[in-house]
Structure formats: C-alpha cells, structure tokens
Amino acid sequence: MTAGAAAGLHLVRLHLVSRRVPAALAVVAACAVVLRVALRWPWDTYGAFQLPLVFEAASAAVIVITTASSLGEPERATGRWLPFLRLGAALALTAAAVIVLAAAGTGAHLAGGTLDVLRNVAGLTGIGLLFAAVFGGGLAWAGPMGYLVVGVYALYTDWHGPALTTPWIWPGRPPHDLGAALCAGLVFAVGLVAITVHGARDSAGE
C-alpha cells in the first residue's frame, strides 16, 4: 500500500470515527434486528404496513445525525476532501441501512418489500440531510421523524379516506409507483448535494 493510499484510508477512518459512524451502523443493525423480531408478531393489516416505515425512519434519523461534526470550523478550513467524505459517508450509510433492513425482511412478510425499503430510506434520509444543512446535524432527526408521522397518516388514509395520493408522500403509495420513487429520489439527491456542498449547519462543541 502506498503512503498516499494509507493516508487516505487514515483520513476516511478519522472522518467516520469523528461522525460516530461505527455507532450509527450498530444502531441501524439494531433497528434491523428489532424489525425482524417485530415481523414475527401478529399484526393487523394496518400495523403490518406501518411497521417497516417506523424502522426505515429510525435508520434515516440515525444516518443524518452522523452529519453533526464535533470539530467545526478547523475541519472546514483544512479539509480539502471533506465534501467527498461527507458524500461517501451518507451514501455508504444509506446503502447499508437499505441492505440490512431488506435482509431483516427476508423470509418474512415485509410490507412493500425491498423496493419500498429502498424508496423510503432514501427519501427519508434526503429529508434528514436537508434538515441537517438547514438546522444542524444535531436536530436533523426531526425531518425523518416528522415525515414518519405524515407517512403513517397517509397509510391511515388508505383505510379511512379520503386517501392522500400525492407522490410527495411516498410511503402512502405502492412500491412500484414511479412518481413516488422519483419524488423520493429527487429529495435524496437534493439532500446529498446540500450535505456535500454545504455540510451540516453545526458549531463545535457537540
């Protein structure tokens, strides 16, 4: 391994540790385990639809809270690779969350399936990344949490209409709905751009 590659790996490791990414991965894995256990319980139809969304939102909230930096301005001033590190960390964590949540549903009745997990985790994470850019990484969890309530309400209106059919509330749409997937993807892309270019609005000390 060349000295440059080793330095790069060291930089990545330091960045991930400073963002508590290992702890975030552990929490996401715990979410998947709890989801797996919960899927074994008897749920009514509404509860079964609601269950994956709760854990998708939890994973998204954990992902976006890693955007908070404990280093603040010094890191911004000296870190040339910082935008790429932020982008990579967000993408990697999102992918990991999708994979472990989908794996948790393997062999069980996961409402919506893997496509639903991919769409919802991406969209919820995008909302959280936007919140991080605007309000700070520490409070970014409020985005996915607030949207979770909206999403659960959208699922509720499927039973007790009038149903919310706008694709911007994608949890209420079927997994194969193209409009909902596009909306979630767009929000994720905008969130990624915001967090890559701007970073989380944070001050040192957290």
Next chain:
Amino acid sequence: MTAAQAPATSRPSPAVRRPGLATGRLLRLELRHNAMPWMVPVAVALFWFITYRKSMALPPLWNVRAVTLQSGAVVDFATPVVGAAAWMGSRDGRRHITDLVAVAARPRWARQLATWAATTCWAMVAYLGCAAILYGVTARQAAWGGPLWWPAAVAAASLPAFSALGFAAGWFFPSRFTTPVVAIAAFFVLALTTQPIRGSQSYWQVSPLVAYPWDIGPEPGVATFYRYVPDLSIAQLMLVAGLTMAALGALGLPAGSGDRWLRRSAAAITAAGLLAAGTAVALAGTGRLDAHGMIAIPALHDAAIDHPIRYHPVCSHGPIPVCLNPAYTVYLPAVAAALEPVLSQVARLPGAPVRISQAAATYRQGPGNMVGIEVAGPLLSGRPPVFHLLLPDQLLGPTLTVSQLAAQVRSSAGPDIVAGVIGGGTGGRVSQAQQAVTAALSAAGGDLPGHASRGTSPGRTGAGTPCGQCVANKVSGRLAPGTPVFDAAVRFAALPAAARHAWLAAHLPALRAGRIALAQLP
C-alpha cells in the same frame, strides 16, 4: 491619593437569598437555550396537516372535534417533544461538561427540572395555541353545545410526560443517537399500544392516544345526547401524571443529584408516580362500553352524569316535521329533503307519524371488536305516533358529506317509516298486500340505491306522469320480478299519488290487519 488616604468602605451587606428569583432566572435561561423552539414548527405543521385538516373535514360537532384533537395532538407532539427533551437531557453529557456544572450553586436535580420545565413550557405553548385555534373555529361552526375539556386536558397532560421521559432517557444515556432512538421508540410504543386493544375491557386503552372506544371511532352520537363520561380521561391523566413523576423522580435518584433529603424526596416521588401509573392501568382494565358509547370505569364513574342532556330540537316545516338534535342543525335541510318523498306518501294517513324525531343510539359491546349500534326501543311509538330516527354512524370509515349522510338516511329510514305505517315491520308477519304496498311506497319515495332525489319523486317523468318502466325498475330493487307481489306493487306504484293516498286513507286499517288480499289492491 494613597491607599491610606482612601476612604474606608463599609462592609458589603450580605446578599439576600431570593430562591424564587433565581429559579425564574434559571428558567428564563433554559427557555432561551432550548431545542424545543426549533421543534415547534415541526409539531405545528404536523398538527395542521393531520389533526386540523382532519377535524375540519368532520362535522362541526364538539364531541367529534374534541376526541380528534386528543388523538391527533398526542401523535403530532409526541415525537418532537420526546426528541427535543432527550436532546436537552443529554446536553451536559454530550458536551462533556457534567463535572463542570456539578459545582454550580443549585443542586443538579433542580437544574434538570428547570431544563425540563423550559422544554415543557415551549411544547405547552405550541399545543395550547393549536388547540385554541381548533376550538375557536369549532365554536364558530358548531350550532349547539360547548367544548369538551377532558380530551384537551389529556393531550395537554401528555406533553409533560413525553418531555420527562425523553429528558430522563437523554440524561441517563447521553449520546447523539439517544434522541432519534427515544423519539422513534415513543412513536412505536404509542402506535403499538393500540394494536392489542380488544373490546372495552382492555388495559391498553389507558394510552393517551385512545379518546373513544377504539372499535367505534369518533362517533357523532357519543356525548351529544348524554354528557361526556370522563372516566377514561381520568385514568389517562393518572397515567401520564404518574409517568411524569416517575421519570422526574428518577433523575434525582443517582448520587450527586442533591443532598440526602433531596434524594429521598425523589425516591418518594418516583414511587408515587409508579403507583399512580399502575393504578391507572388497572382501572382502565375494568372499563366497559356503556349504553351511550363511552367507556365507564366503575371506580371512577359518577352516576349523576348519566342523565340525558335536555335540548330543544330543531325541526323542519313539512306535513311531517323532521326534528334533530340542535347539534345536527347542519344536517337538517338535507335530511328533511331526503325524507320528504317518503313522508309525502304517508302524511295524514291513519297511524302515520306526526313527527320524525332523532333518537340517541344505544351501544352494546359484542365479541371481540364488534360493537352493536341501534336505536333504543321501537322505531314508531307514542300517541300520536313519533318515528325515532337514528342517523347513520360514521364509524372509522370515510367521513360522510351532508348529502351522503342524507342519502343514507333515505335508504335506511325511508323503508322503516313506510313499514311502520303499513304495518309488519322487520321480523313481523307481513301479508303479501302489505309487502306490495310497502315496496310501492318505498319505491315512490325514492329509497332505492342510485336514486338522486332532486325534488321530484322517482318513477315519474318531469311532468309528474307515472313512468311504468321507471316504477318497475324501482320496485325490482325490493321484490323479485315476475311474482304476483311484484306485479301488484308495480301496479300500485304506478297510480297517481293522490289516488294511492286516497285508497290508503280508506283501507289502511284493514291492510294493517292483514284483511286485504293482493288482488284487492288497485
């Protein structure tokens, strides 16, 4: 001037201890440096999108709006409040300043309570603003009644509990991940607690999310004819107050929270809180669905509120007036118009009702989640006879518009009114002539599905001429085509209204007694 020449200063007077002022200053500091103001827009937006819009789509009845407020506000505020409180509770630990602030003049428990109080104040201000707007708009729209405060109080009392639980979790587990985990756990537990509810004797209905018998939903007839039964609300208040005390008391238990006296007080508060919460759960398990559609808990129930509410009904002006509870004033024109075709068929006939009067529903818990909703007593009773009308229940289905509800009244109450006049209601022995006349009048009255009444009776052309095929189509919805009864019904329905009415006026007693044969019908 040298030091020796300087005037001697008097000894400074000892500082006056004013603990109230210091507490106020601490609270003001915490109010200014709190995360909850950032969460207020989120909570208010959720309240508007979910609770307010849903409430405005419901009829302007105080009971419906109030129970919707309770359930909705609890869901809307739970996550932001728990999250913000956890964030504030973990503040010292996240910033690694726990030891630094340990030397402050105030005991740690007092400082924690100030932070919790500030978080709760922000949440409470936001909630009260939302509730005031919802109740204010309802006050302008509602025709009768007044605000129900118990559901609003349960939602309000839930906020300190959410805040205390979140704060305690943040304090004991100070990590940046505590906040989302605790917030999602709060939402999960709230949603989870409604899943195991089976029937009215469920411990789980103590959840502050449950504002009404869970199987019924926000039923308009509940707490309209009888006073709101606050038994479940009292149990829920006990629960959330107990949880608040337990969580706040737990903060004062660890070493370093204060002196021994303070920690003993915290232990006593924790124990009292747990006792109150446990008692509330036990009480909720003894609840039962009462006849008026509310949960009555024997140990908390005040029998004095079981009397019906006195009211002056609002009535339409027609040959047979339709009278509704004044809370339902908005429905009166549509319901009266929907029933008018039927009522015009039977008006002034012997035995016809002199008034259609809205009746209170009787609720009965069935097996599992089944709930029977029916009118108490016979539909037609009294001298002179009065028909007791039960407006359709909306249960948990899509909210009915005024016109949809009126259409349901026409299809459900219309045949009952006719059957009540002609005789031989549901389950009774009915002659073939009675069947034919009932079907003919019901068809002429437009009770059949798909008929849109626009002021003319169905089965008639615009000029009022009977339309044979139209009448047959209408009657075929009630009787099997090709049978003698069907033919007689079509024949009778095709008569001009005046001829039908005259024949009925002359022969109704005999028809009711079963002395008219099918062939004798005109």
